[in-house]
Amino acid sequence: xxxxxxxxxxxxxxxxxxxxxxxxxxxxxxxxxxxxxxxxxxxxxxxxxxxxxxxxxxxxxxxxxxxxxxxxxxxxxxxxxxxxxxxxxxxxxxxxxxxxxxxxxxxxxxxxxxxxxxxxxxxxxxxxxxxxxxxxxxxxxxxxxxxxxxxxxxxxxxxxxxxxxxxxxxxxxxxxxxxxxxxxxxxxxxxxxxxxxxxxxxxxxxxxxxxxxxxxxxxxxxxxxxxxxxxxxxxxxxxxxxxxxxxxxxxxxxxxxxxxxxxxxxxxxxxxxxxxxxxxxxxxxxxxxxxxxxxxxxxxxxxxxxxxxxxxxxxxxxxxxxxxxxxxxxxxxxxxxxxxxxxxxxxxxxxxxxxxxxxxxxxxxxxxxxxxxxxxxxxxxxxxxxxxxxxxxxxx
Ligand code: PLP
Numbered sequence: 001x002x003x004x005x006x007x008x009x010x011x012x013x014x015x016x017x018x019x020x021x022x023x024x025x026x027x028x029x030x031x032x033x034x035x036x037x038x039x040x041x042x043x044x045x046x047x048x049x050x051x052x053x054x055x056x057x058x059x060x061x062x063x064x065x066x067x068x069x070x071x072x073x074x075x076x077x078x079x080x081x082x083x084x085x086x087x088x089x090x091x092x093x094x095x096x097x098x099x100x101x102x103x104x105x106x107x108x109x110x111x112x113x114x115x116x117x118x119x120x121x122x123x124x125x126x127x128x129x130x131x132x133x134x135x136x137x138x139x140x141x142x143x144x145x146x147x148x149x150x151x152x153x154x155x156x157x158x159x160x161x162x163x164x165x166x167x168x169x170x171x172x173x174x175x176x177x178x179x180x181x182x183x184x185x186x187x188x189x190x191x192x193x194x195x196x197x198x199x200x201x202x203x204x205x206x207x208x209x210x211x212x213x214x215x216x217x218x219x220x221x222x223x224x225x226x227x228x229x230x231x232x233x234x235x236x237x238x239x240x241x242x243x244x245x246x247x248x249x250x251x252x253x254x255x256x257x258x259x260x261x262x263x264x265x266x267x268x269x270x271x272x273x274x275x276x277x278x279x280x281x282x283x284x285x286x287x288x289x290x291x292x293x294x295x296x297x298x299x300x301x302x303x304x305x306x307x308x309x310x311x312x313x314x315x316x317x318x319x320x321x322x323x324x325x326x327x328x329x330x331x332x333x334x335x336x337x338x339x340x341x342x343x344x345x346x347x348x349x350x351x352x353x354x355x356x357x358x359x360x361x362x363x364x365x366x367x368x369x370x371x372x373x374x375x376x377x378x379x380x381x382x383x384x385x386x387x388x389x390x391x392x393x394x395x396x
Contacts (some may be wrong), residue, residue, distance in 0.1 A: 022173040022357035035372035040239040045287045051279035066263035069097025075281040091252040099233035099246035107134035109257035115143020121365030149176040166198040172205040175371040185214040191222035207237045211318040238280040243273040298374040321375040325345040328368040
């Protein structure tokens with residue numbers, strides 16, 4: 001089979017791979033529990049589902065403009081103004097098939113072959129592959145746990161070259177749950193403006209902040225606003241992962257370029273899901289606080305429990321729904337007669353022996369950690385952590 005060099009360079013999503021193995025085991029009746037999925041366990045709120053049903057009944061089932069309906073774009077503009085005070089028009093908005101698609105479109109719109117994109121590690125698994133798909137080159141900055149997995153400005157300067165075209169900022173972060181402060185973002189904004197590079201600002205977890213405040217970097221001045229491509233979506237805030245609606249907000253020429261490509265690649269995102277998303281953005285928002293309260297309970301339990309298990313530790317995440325657990329204390333040791341050297345080997349062994357699915361950190365660009373999602377029930381969390389503890393005590 002002839003496969004392009006470009007396609008061969010793209011690795012499959014490791015998070016989705018773990019999730020599919022987990023789902024397969026479950027289907028076979030194996031009582032496995034999962035910390036793998038980056039997906040709210042809540043159902044989509046009723047008012048949003050009803051809006052979709054109404055859209056079908058009203059035969060809102062045809063093509064919409066390729067870059068999304070005016071109504072949904074306006075709802076995004078209104079949301080932006082309400083949340084940030086920034087005034088955008090519908091020419092600054094594109095609706096895509098999920099946040100992933102918005103990011104892919106963005107990289108395709110701004111990169112020429114060989115252009116570099118700075119990505120702080122640990123990073124969300126898809127950024128490097130998206131950059132490669134757009135003929136760009138990912139350039140990594142490795143952060144340290146001691147610095148809350150945030151890079152320093154010296155590191156950022158060192159990563160910059162004349163080919164640097166963009167920097168990816170994801171706050172709150174997947175996989176670490178860290179949230180950038182206003183001061184940190186101001187320094188990053190000054191850097192981006194000085195070098196005239198884009199900031200791809202992925203704020204898909206913006207409503208899930210438990211400590212401090214989410215700041216949108218575009219609010220830090222007109223110059224940085226012009227360089228910022230904001231990416232967001234319905235999946236995490238409204239428990240709408242399967243509906244596949246995301247969006248980007250940026251300067252009109254960038255949005256136009258993204259829209260042109262989208263018009264040929266996919267046409268419009270699903271018309272019914274777009275209608276439902278208007279309701280999501282403009283309807284009752286109380287669901288978010290209920291969901292947040294539940295996430296905080298789960299996070300607090302997990303942080304305490306993990307830090308009480310010998311060899312494991314974690315920082316308290318301030319947002320999103322992930323714990324980035326340090327497992328270095330249990331690596332380089334024998335478990336059940338077999339040397340376990342890497343987080344990947346550890347996750348495989350724990351899945352096979354203790355029936356707990358977790359995502360090893362290698363896919364996020366940093367060794368020695370495991371990502372656990374707490375977008376799952378308290379029951380699963382307690383069972384899962386019990387099993388991990390028993391595994392490490394040699395009782396599995
Ligand atoms: N950005 C980050 C950091 C994510 O974790 C995800 C999903 O896991 C996305 C973007 C994309 O979400 P979706 O394509 O489901 O809207």
